[in-house]
Amino acid sequence: MRIRLLCLLASGAVLHAATGDLRGVWKADGKAYLNLETAGVIVDPPSGKIPYRPEARIRVAENFAKRASADPDARCFQPGVPRATGLPYRLQILENARAVYIVYERAHSYRILYLDGRPHNDGLPYTMGDSRAHWEGSTLVADVASFSDQTWLDGAGHYHSDQLHVVERYTRTSPETIAYEATIEDPTVFTAPWKLRVTLRRQPGAELTEDECEVDSNGARHHVAPSKDSK
Amino acid sequence: MQGVWQSAVISAAFDVQAHEADDQIPAGPSVIVDPPDGKLPYLPEAAKQAKLNWDQRDRDPVGYCHPHGVPRQLVPPFPLEVVQDGDYFAILSETEHSVRVIPLNGRPHRKNYWAWMGDSRGHWERDTLVVDVSGLNGKTWLDQAGNFVDENEKVVERFTMTGPDRILYEATVSDPTVYSRPWTMRIPLARRPKNTELIEYDCVEGERDVVHHQNLQRQRAK
Incomplete structure (x- = not known):
């Protein structure tokens, strides 16, 4: 009995050592949310520019021109991936044996990154993608697929189609930071996969604040924070 | 209590009080256990x-894709996932992606915070999780029948496992500008099969009817 207990404790210790710990409240450094290409977050290709197909570049310019009214995030739809990570709002990561859970302040979105090795739910238009993850040492690697074509990648009109596929890597690099890396491919929009990197910084003592959408008398959609005025 | 759960009383989503069957509405008993007559103790104006x-x-806020509020988060006949991690107890709803991350560490309530899902603080009393909810914005309904609360609503919830596959959920609601006395509802939550996954539930711009929600669950070929 005692030996079995010791074995259990030992295997638990090994299990813990073989994974990371991403739990906590975090927020991205930098300005990836404004414009990925000017924020200096694209690490591959070395040019820092998104490798668009020529016709897709034209669409980006059109999106940029009408961004005030067309940006899905400004109209408070769920932000999509990887955009949700780079926003200037907090997120909270919870973990259990089944999954890693990311709750985003923005649009009260959440994602469940399943760890049980089951395959993607293919072909469904998830705004936040369908996430299947595993630990590689202390790095959480998430494969995200089954996207809708309804989200943008930032506030400058960078976009994707429903062929988007993202591989995310979350690595705890210090008690205060997570290195977040996303490799993005979408053969109908980009000529090659590309990669961005953002630092998530711990927000000690912070708690997520609700963000909800309300429609004004003109039919426009606005984010509303939980203040006395929103009562 | 970790896992995927679902209200075992489908009819309460339509009306928390006793009601007859109607078009697309299943008949059901009241889930109000106090007052003993099962009726919400409305003040006359309310x-x-x-x-x-x-x-x-058709003005049901959930029909406009707003979060459920409390206690309605536990009522819809759709799955929700409970996550327990250290100082947090989280409830993730499939519908409307309503979510609460409830601190259990004695943190005080936030001031001047008025949210659809309120401000929840939990603690354990033996095997029962007790959650104190304030900061509710008063825009939510309790069900599809139009039973409602206002911004003076406060809720004390009790989650107790009565077996490996059941949680007894109890909510005592006080709201002195709507009700003449606090009242209590009780709903069993049933565990869903182990591999059940929440599917994203999102709203599409301009669509204002529950029927038109982009419910991926329905599209999912099974």
Whole structure:
């Protein structure tokens, strides 16, 4: 009995050592949310520019021109991936044996990154993608697929189609930071996969604040924070 | 209590009080256990408002994709996942992606915070999780029948496992500008099969009817 207990404790210790710990409240450094290409977050290709197909570049310019009214995030739809990570709002990561859970302040979105090795739910238009993850040492690697074509990648009109596929890597690099890396491919929009990197910084003592959408008398959609005025 | 759960009383989503069957509405008993007559103890003015809401059921805030509020988060006949991690107890709803991350560490309530899902603080009393909810914005309904609360609503919830596959959920609601006394509802939550996954539930711009929600669950080929 005692030996079995010791074995259990030992295997638990090994299990813990073989994974990371991403739990906590975090927020991205930098300005990836404004414009990925000017924020200096694209690490591959070395040019820092998104490798668009020529016709897709034209669409980006059109999106940029009408961004005030067309940006899905400004109209408070769920932000999509990887955009949700780079926003200037907090997120909270919870973990259990089944999954890693990311709750985003923005649009009260959440994602469940399943760890049980089951395959993607293919072909469904998830705004936040369908996430299947595993630990590689202390790095959480998430494969995200089954996207809708309804989200943008930032506030400058960078976009994707429903062929988007993202591989995310979350690595705890210090008690205060997570290195977040996303490799993005979408053969109908980009000529090659590309990669961005953002630092998530711990927000000690912070708690997520609700963000909800309300429609004004003109039919426009606005984010509303939980203040006395929103009562 | 970790896992995927679902209300075992489908009819309460339509009306928390006893009601007859109607078009697409299953008949059901009241889930109100106090007062003993199973009726919501509305003040006279509030009873008029509830009647008005009933006549305007298309104004249900959930039909506009707003978060459920409390206690309605636990009521819809759709799955929700409970996550327990250290100092946090989280409830993730499939519908409307309503979510609460509830601190269990004695943190005080936030001040001047008025949210659809309120401000929740939990603690354990033996095997029962007790959650104190304030900061509710008063825009939510309790069900599809137009039963409602206002911004003076406060809730004390109790989650107790009565078996490996059941949680007894109890909510005591006080709201002195709507109700003449606090009242209590009780709903068993049933565990869903182990591999059940929440599917994203999102709203599409301009669509204002529950029927038109982009419910991926329905599209999912099974």
